[in-house]
Amino acid sequence: MGKFFSVLQDYKKQVDRYIFEQLPKTHTIPEISNLYTMMRDYPSRSGKGLRPSILLIFCKAFGGNPEKAINTAAALELFQNWIVIHDDIEDGSELRRGLPALHVKYGMPLALNAGDALAGKMWEFLKNNRKIIGAETTLDVIEQFLIMYDQTTSGQHVELSWVQNHRWDLTYEDYFGMCRKKTAWYTCMTPAWTGALIAGADIRFRDIIFKFGMDLGVAFQIQDDVLNLIGDEKIYGKEIGGDLWEGKRTLITIELMKQASDSEKAFLKESLDMPRAEKKSSDMDKIMSMIERYGCIDKAMAVSIELATRAKTEFSHLDGSIDLSQREIILELIDFMINRKF
Amino acid sequence: MGKFFSVLQDYKKQVDRYIFEQLPKTHTIPEISNLYTMMRDYPSRSGKGLRPSILLIFCKAFGGNPEKAINTAAALELFQNWIVIHDDIEDGSELRRGLPALHVKYGMPLALNAGDALAGKMWEFLKNNRKIIGAETTLDVIEQFLIMYDQTTSGQHVELSWVQNHRWDLTYEDYFGMCRKKTAWYTCMTPAWTGALIAGADIRFRDIIFKFGMDLGVAFQIQDDVLNLIGDEKIYGKEIGGDLWEGKRTLITIELMKQASDSEKAFLKESLDMPRAEKKSSDMDKIMSMIERYGCIDKAMAVSIELATRAKTEFSHLDGSIDLSQREIILELIDFMINRKF
Numbered sequence: 255m256g257k258f259f260s261v262l263q264d265y266k267k268q269v270d271r272y273i274f275e276q277l278p279k280t281h282t283i284p285e286i287s288n289l290y291t292m293m294r295d296y297p298s299r300s301g302k303g304l305r306p307s308i309l310l311i312f313c314k315a316f317g318g319n320p321e322k323a324i325n326t327a328a329a330l331e332l333f334q335n336w337i338v339i340h341d342d343i344e345d346g347s348e349l350r351r352g353l354p355a356l357h358v359k360y361g362m363p364l365a366l367n368a369g370d371a372l373a374g375k376m377w378e379f380l381k382n383n384r385k386i387i388g389a390e391t392t393l394d395v396i397e398q399f400l401i402m403y404d405q406t407t408s409g410q411h412v413e414l415s416w417v418q419n420h421r422w423d424l425t426y427e428d429y430f431g432m433c434r435k436k437t438a439w440y441t442c443m444t445p446a447w448t449g450a451l452i453a454g455a456d457i458r459f460r461d462i463i464f465k466f467g468m469d470l471g472v473a474f475q476i477q478d479d480v481l482n483l484i485g486d487e488k489i490y491g492k493e494i495g496g497d498l499w500e501g502k503r504t505l506i507t508i509e510l511m512k513q514a515s516d517s518e519k520a521f522l523k524e525s526l527d528m529p530r531a532e533k534k535s536s537d538m539d540k541i542m543s544m545i546e547r548y549g550c551i552d553k554a555m556a557v558s559i560e561l562a563t564r565a566k567t568e569f570s571h572l573d574g575s576i577d578l579s580q581r582e583i584i585l586e587l588i589d590f591m592i593n594r595k596f
Numbered sequence: 597m598g599k600f601f602s603v604l605q606d607y608k609k610q611v612d613r614y615i616f617e618q619l620p621k622t623h624t625i626p627e628i629s630n631l632y633t634m635m636r637d638y639p640s641r642s643g644k645g646l647r648p649s650i651l652l653i654f655c656k657a658f659g660g661n662p663e664k665a666i667n668t669a670a671a672l673e674l675f676q677n678w679i680v681i682h683d684d685i686e687d688g689s690e691l692r693r694g695l696p697a698l699h700v701k702y703g704m705p706l707a708l709n710a711g712d713a714l715a716g717k718m719w720e721f722l723k724n725n726r727k728i729i730g731a732e733t734t735l736d737v738i739e740q741f742l743i744m745y746d747q748t749t750s751g752q753h754v755e756l757s758w759v760q761n762h763r764w765d766l767t768y769e770d771y772f773g774m775c776r777k778k779t780a781w782y783t784c785m786t787p788a789w790t791g792a793l794i795a796g797a798d799i800r801f802r803d804i805i806f807k808f809g810m811d812l813g814v815a816f817q818i819q820d821d822v823l824n825l826i827g828d829e830k831i832y833g834k835e836i837g838g839d840l841w842e843g844k845r846t847l848i849t850i851e852l853m854k855q856a857s858d859s860e861k862a863f864l865k866e867s868l869d870m871p872r873a874e875k876k877s878s879d880m881d882k883i884m885s886m887i888e889r890y891g892c893i894d895k896a897m898a899v900s901i902e903l904a905t906r907a908k909t910e911f912s913h914l915d916g917s918i919d920l921s922q923r924e925i926i927l928e929l930i931d932f933m934i935n936r937k938f
Contacts, residue, residue: 285758288757374749392735414706415630
């Protein structure tokens, strides 16, 4: 993975530099300076910089100049940052990248508004494309972000509805559909295709990248669900077991429901759907050992590997059309997505 | 006011038609259909349609064709709608346009996300300009929305901070500064200037419209603060006295603090800054009668009239440069802003 990691680090540095140069720092009104501090908070926590790097790698793979895509990559990084500010509020999450979530630190009202303010900066970064890639391509890129935006908010709505409506009659297909929307679009499809678009890639490659992006994105999310239960909190940066406390529907809990006996199922539904504040630590431990006993994590990991393998096959259809050195990096990326610890 | 009202009604109809044609209706995934229902909720409640009408009136005033600005006007109407979904969550408001606020109806997590989804549609409406006014002007309009977006979220942050930090050491100037950001930009400045921009107005008119927009926008907000205390709930559509329950800083409460005795001030601070759930109805009634006794509402209305008069003078600098019939309508609009009951 040597090559992929050094590219990731290098691109992350460039994207972060752009973000922190562009985000406002201070204002004569002290309250607004405080808003700026809040807007810089999540971006300054050590994220992976994965999504902007995918964008830049695909831009280069199709013969483009990544320097012309830095601000678009930065906009993608802001998307991830503002949307998780809102997600953390919606899910009642407590930790983000190893530190208290923004609404825990500053209160819900200011955090919600800071998420909105940061979303504005994302569109501003995209508007800055005007002088770099011209008005028409600027609007093409904005169009890609609009599709991603629509898919992500739809996926988030589906997931929140499942929790709110106590839905457990869910199949693998339901989960895949939700994940493609909630995760795969903004993690893989939009980064890869937008990078290709800025490079001037032919529209006929879009379908290949779409299939690749959907499979890899879901594989990424499954690995996230796994890490959420058995990861190392210091490396992973989120609360271990947080998904159980938040009652999330994951491939792992769906598999558990499938295998559990009727009496176990009744216990699971009651304890997972309880409001977070009323949940008991001992119940969560009990659920965790049931997950292990039924081999749900191994099952999820097998699905994740299968999807990543399929993504590799889909990706191979680009052979001959993309730069060889970038091809190698993308193959490393695919392995990283399902083997990562953070 | 005959002319202004008939124009308002006509434009509102056109803008609403565009909004409801463009917003998605149903989806094969039932949860997403439910998201679409939520996105259509606030827009379907009878708003005034004031901001989009200002945009269309100014477009026509500068010789433009309002038909080419309908989707931009609709985007502005969506801005108002998604931002109040988030505001209602941040402020803990219960009523919006005479009905329960979206988060009261569907729960906070889904409402927050629906606000985000609706914001996406606002940018989509603006992107639709591409085929109507060309890529360059489309980006000029997006730029105006970005400025408005930045100002509004900054103003909202200031107001929320005052409440959260129990700030009462506020002057009229503090209030004007907050209101210009929170209200005047999206209610007056951006509608008027964006309409003019689409019509191809010369940049030298921007300064005049800026001064006009700032004064008129603050006058509008003061009238809103007044209606919040003494309006007719059925016509006004928000909870009467809601600002007191939410501990808002308005010209009226700032004036009250200025006039109150030390012991009254101590009572006011304690009771206004209490969490909503702990507030007592009898305390709010007591505050209301203090407001009346000290003539705070009359004082606020006088300021509002002064600002509207100044807006008229600023507006008169456009005489000779704009269409006469629109000039007349805008003068009626100014009067409406400070005399309205809704």
